[in-house]
Amino acid sequence: MPELPDVETFRRYARRRGLHKRIKDVEIVDERILDDIPPRTFQAKLRGRTLDSAVRHGKYLFLTAGDTPVLLMHFGMTGKLAYAKGEHEDEKYDKIRLRFEDEHALIYQCRRLLGKVGLVGAIDEAVEALELGPDALAVSAKAFKDLLSSSPGMVKSVLMDQKRIAGIGNIYSDEILFHAGLHPRKTCKELSDNEIGNLYRALNEVLKTAVDVKADPSSLPNDYLLTHRSKEGKCPRCGGSVRAITVGGRRAWYCPSRQS
Numbered sequence: 692m693p694e695l696p697d698v699e700t701f702r703r704y705a706r707r708r709g710l711h712k713r714i715k716d717v718e719i720v721d722e723r724i725l726d727d728i729p730p731r732t733f734q735a736k737l738r739g740r741t742l743d744s745a746v747r748h749g750k751y752l753f754l755t756a757g758d759t760p761v762l763l764m765h766f767g768m769t770g771k772l773a774y775a776k777g778e779h780e781d782e783k784y785d786k787i788r789l790r791f792e793d794e795h796a797l798i799y800q801c802r803r804l805l806g807k808v809g810l811v812g813a814i815d816e817a818v819e820a821l822e823l824g825p826d827a828l829a830v831s832a833k834a835f836k837d838l839l840s841s842s843p844g845m846v847k848s849v850l851m852d853q854k855r856i857a858g859i860g861n862i863y864s865d866e867i868l869f870h871a872g873l874h875p876r877k878t879c880k881e882l883s884d885n886e887i888g889n890l891y892r893a894l895n896e897v898l899k900t901a902v903d904v905k906a907d908p909s910s911l912p913n914d915y916l917l918t919h920r921s922k923e924g925k926c927p928r929c930g931g932s933v934r935a936i937t938v939g940g941r942r943a944w945y946c947p948s949r950q951s
C-alpha cells in the first residue's frame with residue numbers, strides 16, 4: 692500500500708514526466724475512480740491545460756495547472772503512475788490517461804478501486820477538507836512532541852492516524868518503531884522525552900532513506916525490518932524471530948528482544 696515514500700516517488704515521477712506539456716486529451720478508462728465529479732466535467736476542466744507543479748501532502752499527490760483546478764490523486768492500496776505511448780505494462784489497470792501532444796500519456800493505474808482521482812480548488816483547502824495532519828516529513832521536533840503528548844492511545848496507531856500526522860501507514864510505522872526500539876503497543880503517555888526524540892529521529896531517517904531508494908524495499912539498508920515482516924522472518928539486527936501482534940486492528944511486526 693503506497694505510503695509517504697511511495698507517493699513521494701510518484702510525485703517526482705509526475706514532475707519529471709508530466710509537467711509543462713499541454714494536455715491534448717483526458718482519457719477516462721474507468722470513471723469509477725473519479726471522486727465525486729462527472730467524467731465530462733473532469734475532462735473539460737483539464738483538456739488544453741498544462742500541469743505546472745507536483746505537490747505531496749501525506750499520501751496525497753496534487754498536480755496543479757495554473758491557479759485552478761488542482762488534480763488530486765490518492766493511491767489507495769495498489770495505485771501507481773505510469774508514463775507511456777502505445778502499449779505498456781499493466782495497461783489493463785489504466786484508469787485515467789492524460790494524453791499530451793506528443794502522444795505520451797501520464798497514466799493513473801490501480802488494480803483495485805480503492806484509490807481516487809478528483810479535482811479540488813486549492814491544495815490547502817483540500818488538506819483541510821480531508822482533515823489531514825501535517826505532513827510527516829514537515830513536522831518539527833517540537834510539534835511532534837506536542838502531538839504525541841496530547842494523543843491518547845498507542846504510538847503505532849497515532850503514527851498511522853492521518854488526522855494527526857499524514858503519510859505513515861502500517862509498514863513504515865513498524866519500521867519507525869523498530870528503529871526507535873519501541874514496542875508497537877506502547878502508549879504515547881508512556882514515552883519519555885528521550886524516547887520521543889528517538890522516535891522523531893527514526894521517523895525522519897526511515898522516511899528519507901525510503902524516499903532515497905524510491906520506496907523499493909529490496910534497496911533498503913540490510914538492517915531494515917521491512918523485508919523480514921513474515922512468519923519465518925528474522926530480525927536483521929539481532930537474528931531473533933520477529934513477531935506479529937494486532938495493534939488497533941492492524942498487524943504489527945516487531946522484534947521482541949529489541950523493542951520494549
Ligand SMILES: [Zn+2]
Pocket residue numbers: 926927928929930931946947948949
Ligand atoms: Zn532483534
